[in-house]
Amino acid sequence: MEKELTTDVVVAGTGGTGLAAADAAASNNLNVIAIEKLDQIGGNTRISSGFFAIDTKEQRAEGLHLSTEEAIKQLNEYNHYLNNGPLTRRIVENAKPTLEELESLGMGIKLNPTANTTQFAHRGNPYAGGSYHMYQDKDEAYPRIQKSLEDKGVKFMFGITMEKLIQDEDGTVKGLIAKDKDGNEIKINAKATVVATGGFGGDEKRVAKLMHTDRLRKLGVPSMGEGMTALENAGGVNIDSHALIHAAQLAKSKVTQNTSKKHLAGFSDNPLTRVLLTPLMWVDPDGRRFTNEDTVYDTVLWANAAYNVGGMYYILVDKKTLDAYTNGQEMEVSKAGPGGSTKPGDFVKLADEAVKGEVAYKGNTLKELADNASFNYENLVASVERYNEGIKKMNDTEFGKSGIHMKFDVEEGPFYAIKAQVAYLGTVGGVRVDDHLRVLDKNFKPIKGLYAGGANAGGYYEGQSYPAYEGLASGFAWTSGRLAGLAASEDIK
Ligand SMILES: Cc1cc2nc3c(=O)[nH]c(=O)nc-3n(C[C@H](O)[C@H](O)[C@H](O)COP(=O)(O)OP(=O)(O)OC[C@H]3O[C@@H](n4cnc5c(N)ncnc54)[C@H](O)[C@@H]3O)c2cc1C
CATH class of the missing domain: 3.50.50.60 (FAD/NAD(P)-binding domain)
Structure with a gap:
């Protein structure tokens, strides 16, 4: 000794x-x-x-x-x-x-x-x-x-x-x-x-x-x-x-660990984070929609829903939705996850960069997207059709998402699937x-x-x-x- x-x-x-x-x-x-x-x-x-x-x-x-x-x-x-x-x-x-x-x-x-x-x-x-x-x-x-x-x-x-x-x-x-x-x-x-x-x-x-x-x-x-x-x-x-699972982050995104006067720990400087932080359409690793995306407004419910599909899921958008985000027409941005940058951005460009960085997939058709992202094509099409139908009626008969968030359908290619991962804050x-x-x-x-x-x-x-x-x-x-x-x-x- x-x-x-x-x-x-x-x-x-x-x-x-x-x-x-x-x-x-x-x-x-x-x-x-x-x-x-x-x-x-x-x-x-x-x-x-x-x-x-x-x-x-x-x-x-x-x-x-x-x-x-x-x-x-x-x-x-x-x-x-x-x-x-x-x-x-x-x-x-x-x-x-x-x-x-x-x-x-x-x-x-x-x-x-x-x-x-x-x-x-x-x-x-x-x-x-x-x-x-x-x-x-x-x-x-x-x-x-x-x-x-x-x-x-x-x-x-x-x-x-x-x-x-x-x-x-x-x-x-x-x-x-x-x-x-x-x-x-x-x-x-x-x-x-x-x-x-x-x-x-x-x-x-x-x-x-x-x-x-x-x-x-x-x-x-x-x-x-x-x-x-x-x-x-x-x-x-x-x-x-167990791991204290808590919200989700864009895959491979840079998220600060340190709290500063300006930002809490878990801040990301990429405007694309706002796509993560709004209730768009989410699918599991095989292309199926799996939850009410309104959970994005609660760190725990959000993480739990995404953990239920293994901790990784995809945000499904078409170019028209990304253009709307570029023009500032996004939904209310959740503060339940990594703080999202409020900077303006060209969201199509940002999504294309994510594709290059292999944290998103792109396809001109749903078939091409399914092939690129390894989704089951039938699952994907069935989920997208149901979702778009819900948007028309502002009524999500599948998971009960609130009407005001049934806003962006997934209709016209090119389509993007942006990868997100559940985060954990140590164990409890x-x-x-x-x-x-x-x-x-x-x-x-x-x-x-x-x-x-x-x-x-x-x-x-x-x-x-x-x-x-x-x-x-x-x-x-x-x-x-x-x-x-x-x-x-x-x-x-
Ligand atoms: C980014 C982040 C944000 C969070 N935000 C919140 C929040 O806002 N609200 C909330 O309720 N919870 C939050 N949590 C969770 C919460 O902070 C923790 O659950 C809690 O602080 C744990 O406290 P603790 O004293 O048990 O451990 P810690 O505060 O982690 O302290 C453990 C200490 O032990 C030291 N240590 C480890 N191993 C050894 C060893 N073998 N020998 C000697 N020293 C050792 C570590 O270095 C550390 O200093 C957050 C966690 C993180 C990571």
Whole structure:
């Protein structure tokens, strides 16, 4: 062993979960070491935009009086009661004090107004859309948070990757083993260990296996899952890890990972993105229409519908529709996916470039398009005929798309099929925990000394689909981390 340290609480990972856990333990006068694989704090939480919380001062100031009971009910129902009921209750009840604590550490918060929510599908539902507490000036806020925690005595160690947990014969966790960038091993002995390493979204092979498709595109920091594997090896039961699938992107498009003052993470500079972000006709990889394209206005429903056809689908348009887009006659552009550039563009030219880049196919006839895109011709023709019929009547008898979006038929060649892929923002779900974020073994007994939260903890989501409540994962990270830190403090004392 090249280096050995001893502390009360060791926290692995410094996203929202790890930071909140470190804060809670340090506020209880415990010695805390927080190790982080990267060179800065924040993880995916730093990239995320906002925090789901109920009945906050920000909401009250807007005249919104939301009830935690109603929020819990909606989440339970959305999750079909596959979620952990006591955990869901504790998280929703503790989101507000956690948000207040985060503000006291140095994060500015501004409520996203419900009427103008980023996801049009959530307009008018204050629970899905009005609970999004947006982080302000993150580049300044995170260093402030780090300083606040250092002032409370938290010792940060960067460039350190957790590899294993230390467990004694009776299964009690006694700390962890990590490695620095040069491969030197570090042993950290601790009375409590919080594994807050944020899932395994960086491990594309593991995600492809879990999600049964290799057609998803990833966004986020490279969390490779050492923490999750260690939790499972220590006796934790991974009940519901899954990719946080979230909207879709044009295949191979350049989409920024970093939030700036101007754009949220997931912004694309290509005007063609507006074709992706409006409810045109979509077909599966064999040329069949498969869903109500209005789902484009909700990140989760959109991703779910497209995941249902393997995570990749095609937007079907003819030249006349592209010309209409060139002339600014597009439908309302969704804000549920990658931010679309508002620049004018020659959409036919852009689509032709996409064909050259092998992310779109073209055909002067539907037959030629089917051959080029490997669609089944009969499927394609049947879908197009039904769709065009629906457009004439402004009535989608197949999937019930709203009349105002039954606007652009697919009638005159040349035709284009533009490829889109579901995106995922890391993984969520993980090992079974109790409502204090203690990791449970297969017999539902706490593994002594071991805590998990955020994207390593299971039970907050249904297990396949992420609930469409804005800020849910990010809010869960901070709140579960804080509860884990409080539980560790209580258990140590
Ligand atoms: C682009 C993007 C946008 C998002 N937007 C939103 C949003 O607006 N609202 C929302 O609710 N959710 C959003 N999410 C999801 C949300 O951010 C995450 O689910 C949540 O932040 C996870 O928090 P965490 O603390 O568990 O993990 P993270 O914040 O990812 O932190 C984990 C930390 O652990 C470190 N780490 C990993 N492995 C190790 C190791 N072995 N040893 C040491 N350190 C390690 C990582 O480097 C990282 O810093 C978004 C995610 C992404 C990628």
